[in-house]
Amino acid sequence: MQVGIGIIGAGTVGGALARKLLDEGDAIAAKSGLGLDLVKVAVRNPDKARPFHLPADRVTTDPMEVVDDDRVQLVVELMGGLEPAGAVVERALRAGKAVVTANKELVAARGLELTSLAEEQGVALLYEAAVGGGIPIIRPLSQSLAGEPLSRVLGIVNGTTNFILTKMTEEGAPYDQVLAEAQQLGFAEADPAADVGGGDAASKAAILASLAFGTWIDGPSVPREGIDTIDVADLSHAAGLGYVVKLLAVAEETEAGVAVRVHPTLVPDDHPLASIRGAHNAIYIEGPQIGELLFSGPGAGGDPTATAVLGDVIDAARELLAGAQVTPPVRFQPSRLADLDHTVTRRYYRLEVVDSPGVLASIAEEFASHDVSIASVWQEGRGAGATLLIVTHEAPEAAHAAAEAELRALPVVREVGAMFRVLGG
């Protein structure tokens, strides 16, 4: 049974996918019973060398030519970005074609609308590769765990930032130097803003939260902080306190709604996420009945991501041939995104203070006046200036923000050198 496939975008992932479809077609057919026929590929530059070989009449520079080709029953969108990817996906769905995409930005921004459209049209819209690269996480979350009232999902979902933080931590090298190195090795883009600023992770956090809690969370509405202002000194302070700093995507069910956010986080050394090094990704899932689950693996790269895309292609092809839509498995309720102000967190501060009697008392008083209670304090250095490392107990972000503002105004505080959240039970 043959299914006609069109690929739009033949970069790292698209190229790897086209190669797999062309070279491993027999093995795929043996395992899945499906003939996946690569009908057409849209590329940006037709003259570029590719890891696959197609006759010239099956390559185009016009994405819509792929979508509109009658032989294409299933469109794989691997352009990335909101447009023209969004127009391509919408047009394919409206034409009754199944769509597989790895585009987290598009899914996070327009997933609710596009999954509804797919459902109306009775076709699949699958996006396993949008989060966690080669790690199967969308299907486990939305299908295997559909019956579990999950409590929290934590993810290291951006390989670039985890690579940078790992190198900074292990080599004591400053951010700028490690970023340059990551760019040279291909672990960071020439323009690293979406990665290091937390935007990429925020899109993935929105998708994870939506699937885990069955409420649609818009990607752009997820509060995010990046790693681009991290001082390597704080990684070493954190290590001294028994923590490792990770850029975490956090999604949790709270009394105020579903709290979703991305920020650098102090993760206790003995937490399973603490050991995820380099460009690897991991997703950690907690639920009252399931306990704790960890999924880890390659979060990016052409081949692993192409494997995830191909898994979706096989599923979508099977649905096409069965003549029935079985996905989408999750119904999204209206957004229950919690206000960040009401989200309860623990914080770590590095305060550069003048070293005089009563300093700690006045700082402690500011915290206390906002009902933020201090869990521990370490002082480093003496003399003209000293460094205080403070870890608080849990408090609402609004209370933390108010306390932080007052700390900044305190004459004895020369600088709030750093602030991170601390992963709590």
Add this chain to the structure above:
Amino acid sequence: MQVGIGIIGAGTVGGALARKLLDEGDAIAAKSGLGLDLVKVAVRNPDKARPFHLPADRVTTDPMEVVDDDRVQLVVELMGGLEPAGAVVERALRAGKAVVTANKELVAARGLELTSLAEEQGVALLYEAAVGGGIPIIRPLSQSLAGEPLSRVLGIVNGTTNFILTKMTEEGAPYDQVLAEAQQLGFAEADPAADVGGGDAASKAAILASLAFGTWIDGPSVPREGIDTIDVADLSHAAGLGYVVKLLAVAEETEAGVAVRVHPTLVPDDHPLASIRGAHNAIYIEGPQIGELLFSGPGAGGDPTATAVLGDVIDAARELLAGAQVTPPVRFQPSRLADLDHTVTRRYYRLEVVDSPGVLASIAEEFASHDVSIASVWQEGRGAGATLLIVTHEAPEAAHAAAEAELRALPVVREVGAMFRVLGG
């Protein structure tokens, strides 16, 4: 949209599932759009206290009454064992009902026949909970990774034995004592044979291998060795050499076919599986394109397993309502099970030897005469007797077996105290 569910077996898992269906029906409906109507439950003893409440006319002691009830569209088999579970599943499929089961023994022994029957009947037969308890692994392996030519799957898939080995390793306590403790804590059955003898893990190994490599491997044909003869001294020797002993299910693509087996294995300390402690399970997957994936979580327990079963129930119900069969996703080719003799492994030996000049030379000669090359040797103790710890390089099992037989016959070898396989690259 309502789907009538029948549960057969209301023990730990069945009881937890019934409770979820009755208590969390609204949440499940909100998330999945499905009304799951628990029509009837078959129990062994109707007078036993249960974690759920059903009117007496919805409880029966006759499994077939559940299968034959016209309102039951989906049968959940949680009896375990080959019979009468096999007859129940077969009858349900023949009646065109979808089936969800957690019965690894049944799936491993009759999966090929039963999945074919399900396909003929156009209904789902799902078994996510048969391997890894609450860890989603069947769906990722058979769907997300359908397009990957996997090279190896390693699993810690039996919680009882991992609990026992962890306690023996960490507390230095002997097997019998730890087994008794595990039985008291509910981590081991009164009759622990299926767990400690490797049979349970062998069933799971067969299922993992079948899905990973698309070739049906019969559970009973999987070679297995258990942990019941392990001397705690060897766990400590292994630790000294940088290994931890785990009961591993191993399935790998080799030149001789798909090699599948279960045995205690020396796992290097820095391997991700080395850190899986207690009753936890983990599955580690390797492929040329995907790299390495790790899935870990609770491998057993009523609630986690019920969550996995419920995920299947939701999938199967969705297919029923769509009026189309989308599963089974994997076509099984005829068995390509490799002969164990041709499987290449590394081995660890503890040899109790007489301490006289030339002992090592004569032992080394026996290994060499069978083309087994020694990677390292440690000697402990001196005097009348000494202990040699030998780790070999890779060699076919047939060569290892021949070398071992000759070692046992050597006058200078007082005892082959222990033999384990060593996890190799």
